[in-house]
Amino acid sequence: MGAVATRAKVAKATVYRRWSSREDLVADALESIMLSPAPDEEATAATLRDDLIATLARSSGCLEPQGRRFTALLAATAASHPQITDTLRERYIAAQRQGIAACLQRGQGRGEIAADTVERLLSPGRLEIDAVIAVLLQQEALLGAVLDAEGVARLVDQVLLPLISTHTT
Secondary structure (H helix, E strand, C coil), X not given: CHHHHHHHCCCHHHHHHHCCCHHHHHHHHHHHHHCCCCCCCCCCCCCHHHHHHHHXXXXXXXXXXXXXXXXXXXXXXXXXXXXXXXXXXXXXXXXXXXXXXXXXXXXXXXXXXXXXXXXXXXXXXXXXXXXXHHHHHHHHHHHCCCCCHHHHHXXXXXXXXXXXXXXXX
16 A cells, blocks of 8 residues: 555555555456446346346446456455455456346336345345356356356346246236
8 A cells, every 4th residue: 555655646644544454445347447437328128138237238337358357356355465355356247146136026016026025135145246246257257258248148037037027926
């Protein structure tokens, strides 16, 4: 943190006001370099399926080379920098989870999914959404295939929607 403050020509306290730890500073730097900022506009998809595909493709960064490098970096740093990896993982997973939750809530608003189903899927300890996020993170490493737009659609169609439909009333 001292080296960052020196290079930025600010006091060390200034750096700590913005980043509480080295892990937060590194996570912010990597995210700003490797992930595109999430657009502010509300999704305009007509169906839950289309909304999920658009949201996951956009928020995961899998359609951009930098986003794919981010997920590879996340996996690669696990052994050498576990604290940084934990910070990055928490942020990435939280963003993915929020995106899926927003899609489910919009689907609920359109009458495609019941409120109790949305509540159940978003409750702590449920693995459905986390399983999809894990596949987003590990697709290339585990399956040797780059996750592209078609892959995101298959992930939604073959994994996420079936998991969701097992909970519809």
